[in-house]
Amino acid sequence: MAIRPPTPTRPTAFEFFAGGGLAGIGLTAGGRGFQMNFANDLSPMKARAFRDNHPDVPLHEGDVWDLAVADLPGTPDLCWASSPCQDVSLAGARGGLEARRSGAFWGFWRLMQGLDAERRGPRIVVVENVVGLLTSGRGRDFATVCGAMVEAGYTVGALEVDAAAWLPQSRPRLFIIGMRGVTGAEGPRPVAPFHSRRLMAAHAVLPDRVRAAWAWWRLAEPPRRNVDLTGVLEPDAAVNWFDAAQTERLLALTAPLHRARLDAAAASGERRVAAAFRRVRVEAGVKVQRLEVRLDGLAGCLRTPSGGSSRQYVLVCEAGRVRARRMTGREAARLMGVPDDFRLPGSESGALTLMGDAVATPVVRALTEQLFLPALAGA
Ligand SMILES: C[S@@+](CC[C@H](N)C(=O)[O-])C[C@H]1O[C@@H](n2cnc3c(N)ncnc32)[C@H](O)[C@@H]1O
Numbered sequence: 001m002a003i004r005p006p007t008p009t010r011p012t013a014f015e016f017f018a019g020g021g022l023a024g025i026g027l028t029a030g031g032r033g034f035q036m037n038f039a040n041d042l043s044p045m046k047a048r049a050f051r052d053n054h055p056d057v058p059l060h061e062g063d064v065w066d067l068a069v070a071d072l073p074g075t076p077d078l079c080w081a082s083s084p085c086q087d088v089s090l091a092g093a094r095g096g097l098e099a100r101r102s103g104a105f106w107g108f109w110r111l112m113q114g115l116d117a118e119r120r121g122p123r124i125v126v127v128e129n130v131v132g133l134l135t136s137g138r139g140r141d142f143a144t145v146c147g148a149m150v151e152a153g154y155t156v157g158a159l160e161v162d163a164a165a166w167l168p169q170s171r172p173r174l175f176i177i178g179m180r181g182v183t184g185a186e187g188p189r190p191v192a193p194f195h196s197r198r199l200m201a202a203h204a205v206l207p208d209r210v211r212a213a214w215a216w217w218r219l220a221e222p223p224r225r226n227v228d229l230t231g232v233l234e235p236d237a238a239v240n241w242f243d244a245a246q247t248e249r250l251l252a253l254t255a256p257l258h259r260a261r262l263d264a265a266a267a268s269g270e271r272r273v274a275a276a277f278r279r280v281r282v283e284a285g286v287k288v289q290r291l292e293v294r295l296d297g298l299a300g301c302l303r304t305p306s307g308g309s310s311r312q313y314v315l316v317c318e319a320g321r322v323r324a325r326r327m328t329g330r331e332a333a334r335l336m337g338v339p340d341d342f343r344l345p346g347s348e349s350g351a352l353t354l355m356g357d358a359v360a361t362p363v364v365r366a367l368t369e370q371l372f373l374p375a376l377a378g379a
Helices: 022-031 044-053 104-117 136-151 197-204 244-251 256-267 329-335 348-356 361-377
Strands: 012-016 035-041 059-061 078-081 124-129 155-162 172-179 272-283 286-294 311-318 321-326
Touching (some): 078 104, 124 361, 155 361, 172 361, 256 321
Parallel strands (some): 035 059
């Protein structure tokens, strides 16, 4: 009788602040990566989207502070936390890690300490956040997160990765990675682009005990991206375009230089596609609405400002005119590397919020394939 090889067991991961579970999509790496065994998110809308897309992953819907260690199953190999970033975001007012929302990091970390106390702590921890974490609280917040990991016995390092290397969206994010009892690929010194200048500056002022446990984790740049913004857009006939008056009202919000570029593109005869973001800015002490336009084939970082009129738009310059419309939730999902069979919330604003808060899946997958899985396999 043939002897069946043992079923290879996959490493396991938990996903905190899971949103629609995009970190999990990257960690799963198309079935060759982690098995997701637990997730948590506070938002009912996000939780619904999570369940719709990951029905087999146990989800706790509620505040991370309401979780007890006993709610967490087994011994995870990796725990991922995309903790809320509003308070450390460069885009928002800064209150630092102690502020209410970003303070959720401590709700997560308390669980890591609880797992450790039961000898169930993960060998890899990842904290994903906006790049503003490097400088918020004059660098104190970054030092605090890294210090917490070092105190728990992890070797710590960070990477600043812009999703634009994989996707037509500029989305720089910070990934702080701790490894314990396993060895990740690292080098003797920082290497561009993922060890950015601002990361090196933040590392330079870390306390000695953190620098002593520091690793410059290695991540290779992907092959040159061959998809630009045009590649993620819906066919023209499938979307609702603004009429001439609506378009003009929107374009009136562009700065003169952007408007001139748009008009030049429209006059060129070639079809050019631009992503645009409407936001409120303070200019000379006065709040004004502005439409920020990119004509470089990339969307600016998708965002989900709470309230207000901020929105993403698509502009098409063609045959001497500019047409405009809102970006769709499906287009936003593609800009995050999410496959088209992902079930988006029914409302467009729900879909845009879900995606604007999320992590770009190919970045997580690259970290998984190059750093996490090899480290665990070599353990
Ligand atoms: C930056 S988003 C992360 C999204 C996720 N990585 C994704 O790819 O969709 C932060 C998430 O944390 C959730 N959140 C905020 N405060 C929380 C808390 N106290 N407990 C649990 N979840 C919380 C929000 O609902 C939001 O979905």
